[in-house]
Amino acid sequence: MSNSTAVEVSHLTKTYRQTTTGRNVTAIERLDFEIAAGEIVAIVGQTGCGKSTFFDIMIGLDHPTEGRISIVEWLQRLGLAKFIDAYPHELSGGMRQRAAIARAFILKPSILLADEAFGHLDEVTAAELRETFVKLARECGSTALLITHQLEEAITVGERILVFARPARVLADIRVADWPASEHGRLREAIQSTLQGQPFQPRSGTA
Ligand SMILES: Nc1ncnc2c1ncn2[C@@H]1O[C@H](COP(=O)(O)OP(=O)(O)OP(=O)(O)O)[C@@H](O)[C@H]1O
Numbered sequence: 001m002s003n004s005t006a007v008e009v010s011h012l013t014k015t016y017r018q019t020t021t022g023r024n025v026t027a028i029e030r031l032d033f034e035i036a037a038g039e040i041v042a043i044v045g046q047t048g049c050g051k052s053t054f055f056d057i058m059i060g061l062d063h064p065t066e067g068r069i070s071i072v073e074w075l076q077r078l079g080l081a082k083f084i085d086a087y088p089h090e091l092s093g094g095m096r097q098r099a100a101i102a103r104a105f106i107l108k109p110s111i112l113l114a115d116e117a118f119g120h121l122d123e124v125t126a127a128e129l130r131e132t133f134v135k136l137a138r139e140c141g142s143t144a145l146l147i148t149h150q151l152e153e154a155i156t157v158g159e160r161i162l163v164f165a166r167p168a169r170v171l172a173d174i175r176v177a178d179w180p181a182s183e184h185g186r187l188r189e190a191i192q193s194t195l196q197g198q199p200f201q202p203r204s205g206t207a
Pocket residue numbers: 016017018019025026027045046047048049050051052053054149
């Protein structure tokens with residue numbers, strides 16, 4: 001993990017037991033990636049691939065079956081970096097207090113999170129809100145994570161796009177800046193065929 005890492009996802013796995021069938025469903029399978037502080041990342045993937053499950057674990061609404069998501073930066077600034085792996089009961093009262101402050105800063109506004117936030121809006125409003133999302137992220141120097149079905153939206157908003165397989169693991173990790181605006185149609189097609197099971201084709205001329 002480098003100094004500029006804001007979010008580290010390691011070996012994240014989530015298995016649900018479906019109450020109706022009693023069967024296990026793997027929503028996330030050993031998911032690994034890092035997000036740097038200040039990065040704006042879009043996550044795309046087929047329906048049911050575990051995007052919302054990832055989101056819920058990220059915001060603490062759900063727990064992983066295995067692996068973890070580490071959210072650092074504020075912990076480092078507050079002198080708690082070496083306690084990243086500690087359980088709450090292993091921290092002193094003061095440390096717990098600082099961890100609580102860190103959590104508050106994490107939720108607002110050092111990381112902006114959105115799961116299908118603009119999908120059900122009319123296109124004009126959605127476009128305005130996408131712009132606001134990016135502007136806010138930049139003004140606050142926030143790390144931002146946008147989960148979306150819409151490839152167009154991912155390309156407009158994201159500096160980086162993670163394409164998830166089903167169950168969730170990273171199929172492609174794309175730097176949008178590698179694709180000039182004139183090639184965005186090709187990028188959309190490349191993501192589309194990756195989602196349909198083809199290996200991701202980097203832009204010709206790049207590695
Ligand atoms: N609480 C739950 N209990 C059992 N299975 C669940 C639960 N939540 C999600 N799942 C299953 O986990 C898988 C991933 O679901 P998830 O909602 O994370 O997908 P998603 O990528 O957000 O899909 P969409 O694009 O449709 O929003 C699916 O197979 C889903 O049925």
